[in-house]
Amino acid sequence: MTLKDWARKKSIWVFDVNAASCNGCDIEILDAFTPRYDVERIGVVLVPSPRHADVLLVTGTVNAMMKDRLKTIYEQMSEPKYVVAVGACALGGGVYKGCYNVGHGVDKVIPVNLYIPGCPPRPEAIIFGILKLVTGEPPDPKEEE
Amino acid sequence: MSEEEKERREVGAGLMEYSPENLVPFGPVHPSLKEPEYFKLILEGEKIVEVHPRIGYVHRGIERAAQDRTWVKNIYLFERICGICSFAHSLAYTEGTESLTEFQIPVRAKYLRVLIAELERIHSHLLWLGLVGYWTGFDTLFMWIWKDREHVLDLLEAITGNRVHKSFSTLGGVRKDLTPALVSKLEEETKFITERVKYYETLVHSEETLVSRTRGVGRLTKEIAERLCPVGPLLRCSGIDRDVRKEDPYAAYEFIQPEVKTSNAGDIESLLSIRLAEVTDSCRMISEALDRLPEGPVRVPFPRIIPRGDAFFHVEAPRGELFYFIRSNGTPKPERVKIRTPTLANLLTAAEMLKGRPLADVPVVLTGIDPCFGCMDRVTVIDVDKSKKWSVSGEELRVYGIEYYRRGAGKR
Amino acid sequence: MIEEELSAMAAELSGKLSRVRKSFVLQVSPEKVKDACQHVSQLDGYYHLSTVTGADMGDKISVMYHFWKGKEFVTVEADVPKSDRHLPSISSELPSALLYEAEVKDLLGVVFDGNPLMGTRLLLPDIYPEDAPPPLTKEADPEKIRKMMELE
Structure with a gap:
């Protein structure tokens, strides 16, 4: 860990975008913040603006209406920023693959650091995914290219 | 004029x-x-x-996609229209499709469908009540209710295998059967939920934070309701007692009848009491269904091709009347499925x-x-x-x- | 009883009444849709318009208005030729039809004359190509539309 990384290490603040999902994943994300799972105990806070957020949780297939708006939201975030795709639709279109108004995955629109599969993933899986960002070294999509 | x-x-x-x-x-x-x-x-x-x-921000084009998928595949597609009332969608679709054929669905499967539909109603209403708490600045209520909601999700997971998209109802019956252990767990948990709801019922009518934000807010009169045709609790809070479960029973609702609660106040507070009363009623219906649960198979083999015809079908989703129009042209794929969601x-x-x-x-x-x-x-x-x-x-x-x-x- | 009233209505509007299981379907010509819907909605208890459905049946589009009471649906059905997709709007009499008609217009291209929402889009994205056929018609190819909207 470089000094810069160390200095920038803090509690993770997340922002959740529903880009044309069925709500299932969004509710499971919200569930992770309620007493049974309570991710706030490890410092994860749901913030109302992408400008405050470190991590962008994207659910859904990213349809034509949400595509540009998702890009704008991503650009509004300040560095260092991470994107987590939550749920089967965000990974590759899921059950809606082939519909006329859906994209096939979040990574076609913005770079994604971490994928959480499931339809929808359980709150435990979402917490595990966020924790991977804190403890592990998440892959950098820009470097891979 | x-x-x-x-x-x-x-x-x-x-x-x-x-x-x-x-x-x-x-x-x-x-x-x-x-x-x-x-x-x-x-x-x-x-x-x-x-x-x-x-x-249209979450428009995906599901009705079109349904025309390109087989009857069985569509169950999983329609279920994923909504993550909250997903069972209501699969129920409306499967029952609607079954009504196009002469097949008799086992009675036990019908009872199990009612069971899951009511569990889903409880979870959806509790989720909504929590959100009302959140939007009115009563965060404690939000946290409490979502904690209680986890009990329902646990039940759903134990019975169907998933918390959200249950894939329980299928063409010809349901996928899984109850075990004796689950029956006793269900009885225990519904008692717990009924107790909690009793407390919330006193809370929503006495707590200043909620009352000042909900009493007399957004008045809906019977005349407007008759003209704009809202559905579900919103319709019932204007004094019209319409409930698909009662008026046009599907699944096993002719044997387990709901009590339709109405109110003439037409404000948000009456919506709170109607939804809470529905949760209590759902708990009663679940224990009634468990008492009367008949023995037998839960699923019969079902054909891949549905005979030609039109089906108009609706169910009472947690949010109200969910309408399905299904047109079959006698092929393995539906000709047209139209869905009108309560929202x-x-x-x-x-x-x-x-x-x-x-x-x-x-x-x-x-x-x-x-x-x-x-x-x-x-x-x-x-x-x-x-x-x-x-x-x-x-x-x-x-x-x-x-x-x-x-x-x-x-x-x- | 409802059957008698509906068959009288069918005779008056020179339509055809048929029965689909426990529901009634009243087929009328496009110009009589408004009268038929108004009549049905004034029947005892049939004021609830469940929805308006459109379906592409090859050379024509059938538009259905579903009214619900008790165990029955009464459906008013009219066939619109594909070359001239126009129907009178019932939204001035039955305001609940506003959004349903706008949905049918978006997905099948049937224009309801008199509905204030006809100039805007309700469901389809703003970038949905103007020259592409409406998505629920048989001509529409989801793959092509996706490519046109650059969703790949």
């Missing part, structure tokens, strides 16, 4: 008229937490004059309820109709008096609403 006709035109008819000065360009969307949805509000000072909804039916009524209310009531009223998850993000505000435009996010509006009532401006 007679007086009566004139008034008939006024309600709703002018609701959606767009004049050039009303058209506001979309700004960058700021969907915090909730489903993206867009409402244009036209204000006179603090008062709302017009509401223009624009939907679309309730949208105009919500717009009507908002008229004349202060801006601070927007979150509560829009959440009051229980849109698939507080669809109230990205509200563009136009102030007619100051001819000023600004945009607020749902979160900012929430804080604004809480502040507005804290200042005492809400006390009339």
Whole structure:
């Protein structure tokens, strides 16, 4: 860990975008913040603006209406920023693959650091995914290219 | 034109008229937490004059995709229309398709369908009540209720195998059967939920935070309800006792009858009491279903090809009447499936309820109709008096609403 | 009883009444849709318009208005030729049809004359190509539309 990384290490603040999902994943994300799972105990806070957020949780297939708006939201975030795709639709279109108004995955629109599969993933899986960002070294999509 | 006709035109008819000065360009969307949805509000000072909804932010094209998929594959597609009432969708689709054939579904499967449908109603209503707590600034209620909701999700997971998309109902019956251990767990948990709901019932009518934000807010009269045709609890809070489960029983609802609760108050507070009463009633129906649960198989083999014909089918989803039109042309794929979700039916009524209310009531009223998850993000505000435009996010509006009532401006 | 009233209505509007299981379907010509819907909605208890459905049946589009009471649906059905997709709007009499008609217009291209929402889009994205056929018609190819909207 470089000094810069160390200095920038803090509690993770997340922002959740529903880009044309069925709500299932969004509710499971919200569930992770309620007493049974309570991710706030490890410092994860749901913030109302992408400008405050470190991590962008994207659910859904990213349809034509949400595509540009998702890009704008991503650009509004300040560095260092991470994107987590939550749920089967965000990974590759899921059950809606082939519909006329859906994209096939979040990574076609913005770079994604971490994928959480499931339809929808359980709150435990979402917490595990966020924790991977804190403890592990998440892959950098820009470097891979 | 007679007086009566004139008034008939006024309600709703002018609701959606767009004049050039009303058209506001979309700004960058700021969907915090909730489903993206867009409402244009036209204000006179603090008062709302017009509401223009624009939907389609989560439009995926499911009706079209259904035409290219087989009858069985479509169950999984329709289930994923909504993550809250997913079982209601699969139930409406499977029962509607079954009504096109002569097949008799085992009675035990019908009872199990009722069981899961009612569990889903409990979870959906509790989720909604928690959100009302959240939007009114009563976060403790939100946390408590979502904690209790976990008990229902545990049950759903134990019975069906998944918390959200259950894939329980299938063509010809249901996928899984109950075990004796599950039956006793169900009885235990429904008792727990009934107890908790009793407490919440006293809470919502006595706690100042909630009462000041919900009593008399967004009044819906019977006349408007008859004209705009809302569905579900919203219809019942205006005094009309229509419930698909009672009027047009499907699954095993002819054996396990619901008690339809209505209220004449037509405000958000009455919606709270109706939904809480429905949760208690659902608990009763679950224990009744468990008592009477007949023995037998839960599934029969079902053909891959459905005979030609049309089916008009509706079920009572947690949010109200969910309508399915299914047309088969005798092939392995449906010719046309049309779905009308309860939120679309309730949208105009919500717009009507908002008229004349202060801006601070927007979150509560829009959440009051229980849109698939507080669809109230990205509200563009136009102030007619100051001819000023600004945009607020749902979160900012929430804080604004809480502040507005804290200042005492809400006390009339 | 409802059957008698509906068959009288069918005779008056020169339509055809048929029965689909426990529901009634009243087929009328496009110009009589408004009268038929108004009549049905004034029957005792049939004021609830469940929805408006459109279906592409090859050379024509059938538009159905579903009214519900008790155990029955009464459906008013009209066939619109594909070459001339126009129907009178019932939204001035039955305001609940506003959004349903706008949905049919978006997905099948049937224009309801008199509905104030016809100039805007309700469901389809703003970038949906103007020259592409409406998505629920048989001509529409989801793959092509996706490519046109650059969703790949």
